[in-house]
Amino acid sequence: MKKRSLVCSMLALCLVAACVTINIYFPAEEVRNAADRIVNEVWGERDGQPAPTTPEPAADAGPTSLLKMLVGPSTAWAAGGVNGDDINITTPQIRAIKDSMKQRTGDLRPYLDGGQIGIGEDGLLKVRTLEGLDLRGRGQIQRLVNAENQDRLRLYNEISNEIAKNPNRTATPAQVQDVFAESWQSQASAGWYIETAGGSWKRK
Numbered sequence: 001m002k003k004r005s006l007v008c009s010m011l012a013l014c015l016v017a018a019c020v021t022i023n024i025y026f027p028a029e030e031v032r033n034a035a036d037r038i039v040n041e042v043w044g045e046r047d048g049q050p051a052p053t054t055p056e057p058a059a060d061a062g063p064t065s066l067l068k069m070l071v072g073p074s075t076a077w078a079a080g081g082v083n084g085d086d087i088n089i090t091t092p093q094i095r096a097i098k099d100s101m102k103q104r105t106g107d108l109r110p111y112l113d114g115g116q117i118g119i120g121e122d123g124l125l126k127v128r129t130l131e132g133l134d135l136r137g138r139g140q141i142q143r144l145v146n147a148e149n150q151d152r153l154r155l156y157n158e159i160s161n162e163i164a165k166n167p168n169r170t171a172t173p174a175q176v177q178d179v180f181a182e183s184w185q186s187q188a189s190a191g192w193y194i195e196t197a198g199g200s201w202k203r204k
Helices: 002-019 029-041 066-071 073-079 092-114 136-163 173-186
Strands: 117-119 124-126 193-195 200-204
Touching: 029 092, 029 136, 029 173, 066 173, 092 117, 092 136, 117 136, 124 136
Parallel strands: 117 193
Antiparallel strands: 117 124, 193 200
């Protein structure tokens, strides 16, 4: 009897293992959701609408599915569907970077509106022209662009680190940057300059 129970238990475990496939992958859709939320929040009010704030993640209620109870939440996470909330973008480091960029937006906006600054194909800011700026303005615009780009690169690194905390996921800062680049350009305000794939500039 004991032998039969042992055999049944082993068969059940083998069945569960066969049903669960662990794939290490880059969560592009989840990063895209996070990027859209962060970009919208950083750029603040547009068209009279306040920017949404990122809600704090709800406490984990624990495994709810049979799959999670049998193989653990980490493996089930890799096997099942996920959404944008699965990437934690509310860490102290990420919040600090977002706050820094939000505070800088007001200084950047006149140069974005005026066309002196454009959004590069890589999602980083670029100085398009210094025309019409005095010496002080030229110095300020370069400092703003440098500081903003440093924060953006730090942000991509932090998000990459958060993704890597799940052993079934992988992400490099460059992959995160590619996704964010699309969001920075797609959410640019009308009249801002964006860089095309050929390296030329066009107004949105």
